[in-house]
Amino acid sequence: MKIIEFNGVDHVFPDGTMPLQNISLSIEEGALHFIVGPSGSGKTTLLNLLLGLYQPAVGEIWVNECNICILSERQLTLYRQHLGAIFQQNNLIPHRTVFENVAMRLWLRGTERKEVHQRVVTVLGEVGLRGFEDVLPLHLSSGDQQRVAIARALITRPRIIVADEPTGNLDRQLAGSVTELLKLQTTLGVAVIMVSHDEELTKYADTTSRLEPAPNTLGASTLM
Amino acid sequence: MFDRNPMPWPRTKRNRRAWIRDHVRFCKEALRHMLLHVVMTFFVMLLIGVSIALPSGLWVIRDYLSYADLAWPTERGFNTFFRNDASETQISSTAQTIRNHGFVSEAFLIPKNVALQEFLTAADLPDLTDRMPENPLPHTLTVFVKENIQVHEIETLTDFIRQLDTVDQVSYDTQIIVRFSAIHTIFNRLLWVVAGTFCLFALFVSASAVRIAIESRFHEIRILHVIGSPRRITRGPFLWCGFMYGALGGILAAVLLTLVLIYVEEPLGTLTASYGVRRDLQNLDWSFVGIVCSVGALLGLSSALYSTSRHLQRVTRNWEI
Numbered sequence: 001m002k003i004i005e006f007n008g009v010d011h012v013f014p015d016g017t018m019p020l021q022n023i024s025l026s027i028e029e030g031a032l033h034f035i036v037g038p039s040g041s042g043k044t045t046l047l048n049l050l051l052g053l054y055q056p057a058v059g060e061i062w063v064n065e066c067n068i069c070i071l072s073e074r075q076l077t078l079y080r081q082h083l084g085a086i087f088q089q090n091n092l093i094p095h096r097t098v099f100e101n102v103a104m105r106l107w108l109r110g111t112e113r114k115e116v117h118q119r120v121v122t123v124l125g126e127v128g129l130r131g132f133e134d135v136l137p138l139h140l141s142s143g144d145q146q147r148v149a150i151a152r153a154l155i156t157r158p159r160i161i162v163a164d165e166p167t168g169n170l171d172r173q174l175a176g177s178v179t180e181l182l183k184l185q186t187t188l189g190v191a192v193i194m195v196s197h198d199e200e201l202t203k204y205a206d207t208t209s210r211l212e213p214a215p216n217t218l219g220a221s222t223l224m
Numbered sequence: 225m226f227d228r229n230p231m232p233w234p235r236t237k238r239n240r241r242a243w244i245r246d247h248v249r250f251c252k253e254a255l256r257h258m259l260l261h262v263v264m265t266f267f268v269m270l271l272i273g274v275s276i277a278l279p280s281g282l283w284v285i286r287d288y289l290s291y292a293d294l295a296w297p298t299e300r301g302f303n304t305f306f307r308n309d310a311s312e313t314q315i316s317s318t319a320q321t322i323r324n325h326g327f328v329s330e331a332f333l334i335p336k337n338v339a340l341q342e343f344l345t346a347a348d349l350p351d352l353t354d355r356m357p358e359n360p361l362p363h364t365l366t367v368f369v370k371e372n373i374q375v376h377e378i379e380t381l382t383d384f385i386r387q388l389d390t391v392d393q394v395s396y397d398t399q400i401i402v403r404f405s406a407i408h409t410i411f412n413r414l415l416w417v418v419a420g421t422f423c424l425f426a427l428f429v430s431a432s433a434v435r436i437a438i439e440s441r442f443h444e445i446r447i448l449h450v451i452g453s454p455r456r457i458t459r460g461p462f463l464w465c466g467f468m469y470g471a472l473g474g475i476l477a478a479v480l481l482t483l484v485l486i487y488v489e490e491p492l493g494t495l496t497a498s499y500g501v502r503r504d505l506q507n508l509d510w511s512f513v514g515i516v517c518s519v520g521a522l523l524g525l526s527s528a529l530y531s532t533s534r535h536l537q538r539v540t541r542n543w544e545i
Contacts, residue, residue: 095257105451110242
């Protein structure tokens with residue numbers, strides 16, 4: 001079943017530049033979808049559109065049979081609570097412990113303290129960081145910080161995980177293990193949409209889209 | 225206003241206990257952040273403290289001086305000199321008439337022989353009495369007017385006294401009183417202008433200090449925004465931080481004020497003692513300390529609210545910043 005669908009989406013920045021043109025894409029539940037492309041091709045912009053951080057100039061974005069382009073800012077905030085988001089850097093709040101960084105998405109929902117504790121410990125175990133609850137992120141390696149970000153994305157058991165170059169700062173081995181961790185989520189029916197410039201990692205993908213310069217445009221990319 | 229658009233997923237309901245838990249957590253987090261950044265916290269506190277101490281200090285000094293100011297009117301008086309040919313009975317009668325006037329609080333008669341003795345003692349000429357054929361000084365009545373008597377009313381009183389038969393002259397310099405009154409008004413108005421300027425200064429300094437402290441945590445707002453944190457929850461830790469910066473700044477302001485008052489107590493005490501006022505300056509009133517801390521906390525809180533709202537607006541309008 002399709003859980004994400006882009007229908008002829010164009011995006012225009014306030015300064016008039018158009019990074020994306022005529023993007024049409026559909027992603028199934030339980031699939032790891034890779035978006036690859038050169039730097040500046042609009043990969044991150046595509047994810048930001050999905051996160052509701054940008055509004056498309058043209059086209060529609062459907063998530064779980066709902067057009068997110070017509071949602072109010074308040075609704076988009078609630079919508080984002082149901083997505084797992086992972087970024088390349090600046091993922092974590094430095095003065096919050098690993099536990100707090102992971103738990104904060106449950107706090108947004110008002111989950112009971114006991115349940116928060118149980119779920120955080122469980123999810124930290126899943127990403128191999130049990131015992132690191134009270135550590136501050138800056139005392140962790142880049143790979144472990146990214147695992148904390150993944151744990152934070154997984155804590156609410158979202159149906160969609162959006163990962164923007166989560167392996168960008170990691171070596172090949174760590175990048176592989178992080179991608180495997182995300183791939184594992186697809187077995188639970190989670191749709192993972194991951195942006196990467198590392199073509200090697202596409203071997204983990206169920207489907208892949210490539211952003212390339214669109215013909216007859218000035219700098220805009222489209223999916224090939 | 226309800227959002228009627230369909231949502232991809234149903235909204236999770238939060239209970240009241242979650243709200244309390246949020247605030248306990250925000251408070252703890254703010255405290256921890258301040259402890260982790262002790263130097264920055266101290267400087268923010270210092271900025272807020274100094275900016276609050278300036279208008280508060282001015283208020284305390286004004287309050288203190290106002291006692292001296294209140295003491296002054298009771299001292300307002302003038303001398304009435306009697307004619308040399310007036311008999312003592314006439315003088316006593318006239319003195320009683322003046323004492324009975326509605327504007328007069330007290331009047332003391334200084335007989336001419338006492339006045340001469342005082343004058344010669346003051347001039348260090350004790351032997352001159354024997355060589356003087358006659359006492360040249362008149363009988364004098366020192367008249368004190370009641371509190372809240374205005375200058376024009378004193379003039380009415382002196383005119384009344386001048387018309388009495390036994391009175392030779394009344395020494396009352398209206399100009400001095402008018403000038404003093406004008407200086408007093410100017411001083412009071414300047415005090416309000418300076419206090420107002422200091423209050424504005426406190427407002428801007430507190431707002432800037434808290435804004436800078438929050439600016440350094442801008443990426444937190446971005447992270448919270450992207451994971452779907454409502455504005456209320458995003459703002460929470462920052463509001464607590466602003467509240468604590470402000471409250472601690474208020475405490476620091478009270479400490480600074482106490483130190484300054486200890487420093488100026490001696491000269492100020494001498495000045496006010498000359499007006500017959502004795503007041504303990506070093507011990508600030510607890511209610512005053514409470515007001516200073518509350519004002520600080522309110523300043524910190526409102527600055528944090530403004531600053532966080534601006535950052536949230538920036539993030540919402542343009543994610544790429």
